[in-house]
Amino acid sequence: MENMEQQKRDVVEYCRKLRVSQRPPYHCPNANCLKVYRSICGLQSHLLTVDHTGSSTPASGRRKVSSQLHSPATAQLLDTPAVTSLTYAEAQNTVQFELDGRLTRVNIHDRLELHCIDAQAEPRPGTELQVAELQDNKSVFPEPLFRILDSYVLKDAPPMPSSYIRFVECPAEELDARVEYELDEQDCAWLQLMNELRASKGLPKVREDVLELLMDRLEKECYFQVQRRNKASDADDAPLGDDDAVCCICMVGECHASNAILFCDMCNLAVHQDCYGVPYIPEGQWLCRRCLQSPSRAVSCLLCPNKGGAFKQTDRGCWVHVVCAMWIPEVRFANPVFLEPVDSIELIPAARWKLTCYLCRKRGVGTCVQCHKTNCYVPFHVTCAQHAGLYMRLSKSCTGSTMDPGPVCVQRTVYCGTHSPGATPSELSQQAARRPASTWLSTSVSIPTIPLDRIQEIASLVDVEKKSQFVLRVIAYWSLKRQLYNGVPLLRRLQVSSSTHAPNKQPAITADGGADHKGVVQVTRVRQHMERARLLCELLRKRERLKAKMFRMKERCLELELQALVCFLRRLWELIQARDINNIFSEPVDTSKVAGYAEIVARPMDLSTMRSKIDNWEYPSLDAFEQDFDLMIDNCLAFNARDTIYYKAGVRMRSKCGAILSQARSDLASSCIDPDTGVLLSLTTKQQCPPSAEEIAKQVEALVERCKVQPSAEDVSQLQCLLGGAEDLARGPGRSKLIRSIKSHLKIARRKLTLGAGPGVLSRRKARAGARGCYKTAASSP
Numbered sequence: 001m002e003n004m005e006q007q008k009r010d011v012v013e014y015c016r017k018l019r020v021s022q023r024p025p026y027h028c029p030n031a032n033c034l035k036v037y038r039s040i041c042g043l044q045s046h047l048l049t050v051d052h053t054g055s056s057t058p059a060s061g062r063r064k065v066s067s068q069l070h071s072p073a074t075a076q077l078l079d080t081p082a083v084t085s086l087t088y089a090e091a092q093n094t095v096q097f098e099l100d101g102r103l104t105r106v107n108i109h110d111r112l113e114l115h116c117i118d119a120q121a122e123p124r125p126g127t128e129l130q131v132a133e134l135q136d137n138k139s140v141f142p143e144p145l146f147r148i149l150d151s152y153v154l155k156d157a158p159p160m161p162s163s164y165i166r167f168v169e170c171p172a173e174e175l176d177a178r179v180e181y182e183l184d185e186q187d188c189a190w191l192q193l194m195n196e197l198r199a200s201k202g203l204p205k206v207r208e209d210v211l212e213l214l215m216d217r218l219e220k221e222c223y224f225q226v227q228r229r230n231k232a233s234d235a236d237d238a239p240l241g242d243d244d245a246v247c248c249i250c251m252v253g254e255c256h257a258s259n260a261i262l263f264c265d266m267c268n269l270a271v272h273q274d275c276y277g278v279p280y281i282p283e284g285q286w287l288c289r290r291c292l293q294s295p296s297r298a299v300s301c302l303l304c305p306n307k308g309g310a311f312k313q314t315d316r317g318c319w320v321h322v323v324c325a326m327w328i329p330e331v332r333f334a335n336p337v338f339l340e341p342v343d344s345i346e347l348i349p350a351a352r353w354k355l356t357c358y359l360c361r362k363r364g365v366g367t368c369v370q371c372h373k374t375n376c377y378v379p380f381h382v383t384c385a386q387h388a389g390l391y392m393r394l395s396k397s398c399t400g401s402t403m404d405p406g407p408v409c410v411q412r413t414v415y416c417g418t419h420s421p422g423a424t425p426s427e428l429s430q431q432a433a434r435r436p437a438s439t440w441l442s443t444s445v446s447i448p449t450i451p452l453d454r455i456q457e458i459a460s461l462v463d464v465e466k467k468s469q470f471v472l473r474v475i476a477y478w479s480l481k482r483q484l485y486n487g488v489p490l491l492r493r494l495q496v497s498s499s500t501h502a503p504n505k506q507p508a509i510t511a512d513g514g515a516d517h518k519g520v521v522q523v524t525r526v527r528q529h530m531e532r533a534r535l536l537c538e539l540l541r542k543r544e545r546l547k548a549k550m551f552r553m554k555e556r557c558l559e560l561e562l563q564a565l566v567c568f569l570r571r572l573w574e575l576i577q578a579r580d581i582n583n584i585f586s587e588p589v590d591t592s593k594v595a596g597y598a599e600i601v602a603r604p605m606d607l608s609t610m611r612s613k614i615d616n617w618e619y620p621s622l623d624a625f626e627q628d629f630d631l632m633i634d635n636c637l638a639f640n641a642r643d644t645i646y647y648k649a650g651v652r653m654r655s656k657c658g659a660i661l662s663q664a665r666s667d668l669a670s671s672c673i674d675p676d677t678g679v680l681l682s683l684t685t686k687q688q689c690p691p692s693a694e695e696i697a698k699q700v701e702a703l704v705e706r707c708k709v710q711p712s713a714e715d716v717s718q719l720q721c722l723l724g725g726a727e728d729l730a731r732g733p734g735r736s737k738l739i740r741s742i743k744s745h746l747k748i749a750r751r752k753l754t755l756g757a758g759p760g761v762l763s764r765r766k767a768r769a770g771a772r773g774c775y776k777t778a779a780s781s782p
Helices: 004-021 040-049 072-079 090-094 128-136 174-176 185-200 208-232 289-293 320-326 350-354 382-388 428-432 452-459 467-484 492-498 516-564 562-577 608-614 622-639 645-670 695-707 713-727 733-755 759-780
Strands: 094-099 102-107 262-263 270-272 310-312 319-321 392-398 409-412
Touching: 004 040, 090 094, 090 608, 094 174, 185 467, 208 452, 208 467, 208 492, 270 608, 310 320, 319 320, 452 467, 516 562, 562 608, 562 622, 562 645, 608 622, 622 645, 695 713, 695 733, 713 733
Parallel strands: none
Antiparallel strands: 094 102, 262 270, 310 319, 392 409
């Protein structure tokens, strides 16, 4: 019985230490038992009820406590003291780890013995395989093996060639005769489908070189047709390409030297440099981002359903219109100079993606903006609003002051058709209804047609069965592929050649047509004169704007010089008017609506009347302004009851503006404004300003030179005045030195003046000095 109680105590002690040293799950300590428990209570119940020795169950219904508790591992755990938590200082110098189910702590400053695995020693169970692997994997460095050959003779280097290999480009006539077109994966897939269709009809397959020949001839024949059409057209009849050009982002055709309109050499897109983010015009051809990065695949805007236009990529690889990114408030440009990439699209609220555009009637496609009018929430896409002619305006505003402008904020203002300034409610909606929204930004791709006789000549170059049907299918496939590439030639050489015939280039001048040459020269000269006149008008407008700004500044300066008190009172009025939040005192009281006001208030007063009196120069001093302010507050308090908002506003106005008036009075007293005339004293009494230390020193030196012979009483009085001026100077190291110098010269001048007086003056002074001496002697005697 005592043995069972001791085993129960051992189980409880074992479970208590196991809970501190180990986290769940808990395994049974018996190697043959595979029980696992999530809690320590389940393991304790298992150890108390299950007999792991295999003996019979006792009569009490409980099995004997497992003798496995007295195994070496269990005894080691029972002998371990309870694990305690470490302090911060101990945790910095102690390493804690679990080894064979036991929590071990090692101090980092203790010396540890290093044991090596010896091949002769008897290995522990389970380590025989590891020792064998270590013995088998001993790395042995290879030894180099070589032999010397006496018969080997080093040969001389081959001679240098007289000339290097040069690449000579073939002339255009020879390239036109070659087959330059190479099939791509799309062409091979189409040819495979055609061969399967021909095989089903019992026709032989078409080789790849036949398709390459036909595609090459079609491309070059199309290019030849364009060249013939350009030569046939007259140079003087062809208008300049950029005369009627309009930027597709800002819808403005004006441009200048630093912000020219660029045309994409592939899709003929017209954009301003500043609108599209092109700080420098590149040499040669210029391609927009869509034609440069996705020339053969159509792209769509993430923010609107319309196609075509000026695109830029986002930071996640999608495409958006530049105008959409400008007008949606949450969207930003990562680089404000190049306007790419577009980011912050994830900041657009989810509700804006669900709005329905009232122009294109599409819901959930892109994101919409709303009318700027208060209480008007009409949504529409940016591109739909732009091509419907809605009122859209971008303006810049600075958040700082004049000295520190601060960051520039862009304010976007857009109105729907009902609230657009200068338009009737139904005009814009009817205009938008006449044009489908899907075609507003669509770009037309023109594929030149090939004459029938030229098609027959091209077909005669190949020999296949059912030639006419196959050639027609090839022509249809070629047209679709040219449309997919936006009308761009499929041959790289022809792409470069066609870029020189962009619509923004001037027509060529023929050598044999003198009239054509004169007409082009005349048109060019007229255009230069018009451009010069436009630049002169622009410079004139800037000059007049600067002159108006300068005259406004001069007007303010003149008013400050002549009527400084008016400027002071105007600024004081603005501070008082800012305290009238509810505009109670801003306008005079309407006696027709307020009964009995004229009977109680004999002299009405308000802020607007005070402002008109300031502008008419009716306030001779600050006291008159303050009297009108007190009259306005007294009228408010006399007419209104104490429980009204007007009475409380008057009390609040008097308490807030009292401090402003007192501060204004002290500022006016310390300023240079004449209280009688209201003019700045610094301009009329400039000669009365106190002299500086240098001026006083020069005057002292002049007086000292004059007093060397015999000073006069006037010189002594001037030195006395200069001493007072020196004492009024600001404190500094030169002030004290100057005062000492003046005092010493003043003392010397007085002494010379006394010695230069007559004998009667001296005798009277000596008699007075003797009398004072006798009085002091008599007073000091006992």
